[in-house]
Amino acid sequence: MFPKFLLTAAVLAFAAPAIAHDAVHVVDPYARAMGANARTGAAFMVIENHAATDDRLIAAVSDVAERVELHTHKADANGTMKMMEVPEGFVVPAHGNHALARGGDHVMLLGLKRSLAHGDTFSLTLTFEKAGEMTVEIPVDLERKPDHAAMGAQKHSH
Structure with missing residues (x-):
């Protein structure tokens, strides 16, 4: 007969990947580009981690x-x-x-393959160390005002 703690450990080991993936949520995503012919754009969002351990966003990809x-x-x-x-x-x-x-951390879109028009959406796949891959639909919002708290009062350049 299996000792109860081994059975519990086995169940938790198999459940961990599902729990880890469910632990990360993306809130309020949106993207911007500067003008119709822009070659670059950026995506913004809040990433929530409901897990008991830190995770890390390590990569992002999009066909846009x-x-x-x-x-x-x-x-x-x-x-x-x-x-x-x-x-x-x-x-x-x-x-x-x-x-x-x-004005802070963001996902940079380099070499846009099409214009990002207000109201469009595109898929962005985020890769986390623990939660793995998550695909998010990103709406393009060219009318949203900047968050001045995040931007600070300093000059910006590329």
Whole structure:
């Protein structure tokens, strides 16, 4: 007969992948591009982690762009904000969230293959270290006002 703790451990081991994937949720996603002929765009959202352990967003892909990268803004020595890739991704803390917002961390869409018109949607697949892949439908919202708390009061450049 199986000891009860081994049976419980076996059940939890098989249930863990389903629980881990259900633990990550994307809230309020949207994307923007600067103009009809823009070659770049960005996607923003809040990633919630309902799990008891941290997770990490490590990659994103979409057929709307030639390349998709995880980016952030950092101040240089002069206080000018510069955008840069974050190859290690973004930690989403246990029982917490991580905001991808204008002027901060975001998903960068490079080499757009089509224009992103207001009201359009496209698929974006996010890859997490623990939760695995999750595909999200991203609406294009060109009218949304920036979140000034996330952008700060510094100058921005690419």
